[in-house]
Amino acid sequence: MKRIIPVVLLLGAGNTSFAQTSSPAPVASDVAAVAAPARPLSDSTRQAVHKLFKWGRIYGLISTVSGGLVLGSSTGYAIGGDTNWKNIGSIAMGGTAVALGTTSLVRFSRRRERAVLAALERGETLPPYVMLMSPFLPKK
Numbered sequence: 001m002k003r004i005i006p007v008v009l010l011l012g013a014g015n016t017s018f019a020q021t022s023s024p025a026p027v028a029s030d031v032a033a034v035a036a037p038a039r040p041l042s043d044s045t046r047q048a049v050h051k052l053f054k055w056g057r058i059y060g061l062i063s064t065v066s067g068g069l070v071l072g073s074s075t076g077y078a079i080g081g082d083t084n085w086k087n088i089g090s091i092a093m094g095g096t097a098v099a100l101g102t103t104s105l106v107r108f109s110r111r112r113e114r115a116v117l118a119a120l121e122r123g124e125t126l127p128p129y130v131m132l133m134s135p136f137l138p139k140k
């Protein structure tokens with residue numbers, strides 16, 4: 001009798017679980033079909049996003065130009081036969097500045113600015129690279 005009760009309980013619990021059905025998960029296409037309606041942005045939000053992108057483009061331009069000048073002058077010295085550790089370091093730093101500046105110019109282009117403004121109108125958040133430019137937004 002002591003062994004029959006656990007067996008009966010186990011079989012009874014198994015039977016009730018077969019009777020339950022699960023609802024299907026929503027399909028991604030159904031969720032995408034119900035998009036949030038576009039809401040107009042305030043002028044202050046547009047100006048703030050424009051200012052962040054403008055400063056990103058300015059920093060990128062300054063970095064690209066200054067890195068190009070350093071890279072060009074140190075490459076000129078290296079071609080002239082004056083190769084030492086200072087010139088090699090200057091070539092490396094100038095190349096890095098050019099690469100970072102070019103990346104910043106691409107990230108903060110006017111095309112991406114328009115895409116971010118359109119995303120904000122759809123109710124999405126700012127991308128992380130834009131949030132890093134703002135001193136008042138919380139950082140992760």
